[in-house]
Amino acid sequence: MTDLGERSSQVPPAGVQLGGAVLTVVEKDPKRHGRRSPLQIVGPPLGVFVVFIAAWYAYAQFGLDENGRNTALPYPHKVLTSFWDGKIGDQPWQLLSATWLTFIVALAGLVIAIFIGVTAAVLMSQARWVEDSFYPYAVFLQTVPILALVPLIGLLIGFGFTARIVVCVIISLFPIITNTLFGLKSAEKGLHELFALHNTSRRTKLLKLQLPAALPAMFTGFQISAGLSVIGAIVGGLFFGRGPKDLGNRILLYSNRLSPGELVAAIILSALLGLFFFQFFGWLGRRLTRDWHQPAG
Amino acid sequence: MSDMIDLTAVNQNVPSGALVFDGVGKIFPDGTEALQDISFTVEPGEFVTVVGPSGCGKSTLLRLASGLDHATSGTLSVDRSNIGYVFQDATLLPWRTVQDNVELIAELHNVPKGERAERAGRAIEKVGLAGFEKHHPRQLSGGMRMRVSLARSLVMSPPIFLFDEPFGALDEITREVMNEEALRLFASEKFAGLFITHSISEAVFMSTKVHVMSARPGRITTTYDIPFDYPRVPELRFDPEFARISGELSQALRGAHA
Numbered sequence: 001m002t003d004l005g006e007r008s009s010q011v012p013p014a015g016v017q018l019g020g021a022v023l024t025v026v027e028k029d030p031k032r033h034g035r036r037s038p039l040q041i042v043g044p045p046l047g048v049f050v051v052f053i054a055a056w057y058a059y060a061q062f063g064l065d066e067n068g069r070n071t072a073l074p075y076p077h078k079v080l081t082s083f084w085d086g087k088i089g090d091q092p093w094q095l096l097s098a099t100w101l102t103f104i105v106a107l108a109g110l111v112i113a114i115f116i117g118v119t120a121a122v123l124m125s126q127a128r129w130v131e132d133s134f135y136p137y138a139v140f141l142q143t144v145p146i147l148a149l150v151p152l153i154g155l156l157i158g159f160g161f162t163a164r165i166v167v168c169v170i171i172s173l174f175p176i177i178t179n180t181l182f183g184l185k186s187a188e189k190g191l192h193e194l195f196a197l198h199n200t201s202r203r204t205k206l207l208k209l210q211l212p213a214a215l216p217a218m219f220t221g222f223q224i225s226a227g228l229s230v231i232g233a234i235v236g237g238l239f240f241g242r243g244p245k246d247l248g249n250r251i252l253l254y255s256n257r258l259s260p261g262e263l264v265a266a267i268i269l270s271a272l273l274g275l276f277f278f279q280f281f282g283w284l285g286r287r288l289t290r291d292w293h294q295p296a297g
Numbered sequence: 298m299s300d301m302i303d304l305t306a307v308n309q310n311v312p313s314g315a316l317v318f319d320g321v322g323k324i325f326p327d328g329t330e331a332l333q334d335i336s337f338t339v340e341p342g343e344f345v346t347v348v349g350p351s352g353c354g355k356s357t358l359l360r361l362a363s364g365l366d367h368a369t370s371g372t373l374s375v376d377r378s379n380i381g382y383v384f385q386d387a388t389l390l391p392w393r394t395v396q397d398n399v400e401l402i403a404e405l406h407n408v409p410k411g412e413r414a415e416r417a418g419r420a421i422e423k424v425g426l427a428g429f430e431k432h433h434p435r436q437l438s439g440g441m442r443m444r445v446s447l448a449r450s451l452v453m454s455p456p457i458f459l460f461d462e463p464f465g466a467l468d469e470i471t472r473e474v475m476n477e478e479a480l481r482l483f484a485s486e487k488f489a490g491l492f493i494t495h496s497i498s499e500a501v502f503m504s505t506k507v508h509v510m511s512a513r514p515g516r517i518t519t520t521y522d523i524p525f526d527y528p529r530v531p532e533l534r535f536d537p538e539f540a541r542i543s544g545e546l547s548q549a550l551r552g553a554h555a
């Protein structure tokens with residue numbers, strides 16, 4: 001009998017839980033975003049930003065702790081200037097070079113994870129026993145607390161680039177595998193039968209049917225993992241403390257030296273880096289599928 | 298999985314273009330008896346239609362003929378090396394343009410790029426979609442998608458054509474236009490056609506022969522020869538003889554429901 005496509009009923013993971021942070025992919029609705037002017041798009045978030053900065057100033061000015069001391073939160077402009085006149089001996093370029101190192105680590109980890117994850121999903125989609133044998137371990141990768149794993153990785157492979165990249169790969173593998181696997185199984189039964197009618201080889205069916213059908217789901221996975229990979233790079237650097245002077249490493253340094261301005265600056269750079277990764281893969285995925293894929297909603 | 302679908306013909310030593318059911322029966326693994334003792338032939342140049350109540354096994358009949366599923370009794374003689382099969386819905390690849398969708402089957406049969414582009418171009422013209430080559434399926438109406446699906450099957454000029462209620466989802470006028478187009482193709486390609494429909498007027502308009510099937514398990518209860526010559530013009534639908542045959546067919550179909 002044919003049970004083509006029957007396994008495609010699994011629900012794709014929409015977001016990934018990571019130590020309380022939930023990343024969800026929201027795709028743009030062309031109808032809602034199509035005809036709006038730039039001002040309409042930029043205006044509202046800009047308004048929120050202004051209010052946020054104002055609240056920050058107010059808190060930095062008037063916020064007192066329980067002992068009546070002014071809180072340690074620096075003014076926003078102090079944070080901004082700490083990008084170039086670090087008080088604790090960090091040169092202006094050091095924060096940027098730290099960001100660059102983290103970027104490289106996250107990118108390398110993500111590329112490796114995409115390679116391993118897509119390969120694994122393709123193999124799982126080709127034979128049920130492969131999926132049954134390996135999927136539980138993919139879930140294990142997802143459920144093991146990364147913070148508990150990081151010290152072990154440090155002990156096993158040191159505190160350098162390789163170890164950081166390994167953290168990124170582990171943290172970003174699962175969404176890539178599940179989303180790709182879901183996508184590979186998403187082609188309709190009728191399409192599978194069309195290919196079967198013409199004696200199509202597995203390879204041809206994979207290349208001409210399953211992989212193209214999987215593209216939107218794959219990019220959803222890449223996008224989620226892109227954000228995770230940046231987190232992995234920072235967690236790795238923060239935890240190892242030693243090794244390359246990347247963002248995680250700086251964050252540890254600034255917090256040890258009680259330097260909130262620089263700490264906030266580093267946090268902002270981390271968030272921007274994650275945002276950039278996330279947006280880039282969202283953009284790439286939409287671009288590759290824009291002719292035919294209409295996201296729901 | 299797909300590798301379990303055996304696509305080898307039951308009997309390859311038959312003259313190409315003929316489809317012969319001989320005492321074919323199908324009982325599904327869950328015990329459902331879908332078809333019982335089905336015997337009929339479709340010769341090249343014949344357009345045979347099967348009508349019957351929903352769930353009587355019409356789709357199953359085509360799945361057996363195409364090799365997507367296997368008979369549990371009787372024999373089926375057909376050369377499966379080149380069969381056109383138009384499903385109930387268009388089953389297009391959404392990421393491919395009209396041109397690339399129409400080329401698909403030729404591609405699966407390893408027809409060289411230049412030749413299949415040319416054949417696809419001709420097929421697209423035949424179904425009246427010239428100018429839409431670069432469109433994607435989502436930019437087309439339901440009727441246009443169905444025509445793309447037709448064109449895709451036409452590219453290999455199959456001697457056997459199976460149609461599973463291909464126009465069931467269309468409005469009446471579009472459906473009639475599609476009927477006329479399909480008949481034009483039938484006249485020019487001279488394939489052996491096996492057509493499934495719910496519509497009595499569609500059955501009479503298209504066919505050389507109509508078989509009426511009973512409710513499950515599907516058996517052929519009555520057969521009508523349709524005497525009109527081809528090419529058939531749209532006005533044929535208002536012919537008194539057309540009305541008489543349709544009436545008889547309708548009676549037989551009511552009997553089949555009982």
Ligand SMILES: Nc1ncnc2c1ncn2[C@@H]1O[C@H](COP(=O)(O)OP(=O)(O)OP(=O)(O)O)[C@@H](O)[C@H]1O
Binds near residue numbers: 327356
């Ligand atoms: N894989 C299957 N396993 C068990 N029973 C099946 C299977 N496929 C079809 N059937 C049963 O076989 C019978 C015939 O199904 P089939 O799809 O051929 O009907 P049909 O005549 O095409 O109906 P419709 O006009 O509604 O399309 C139905 O009763 C259906 O429930």
Ligand SMILES: [Mg+2]
Binds near residue numbers: 355356357
């Ligand atoms: Mg059916």
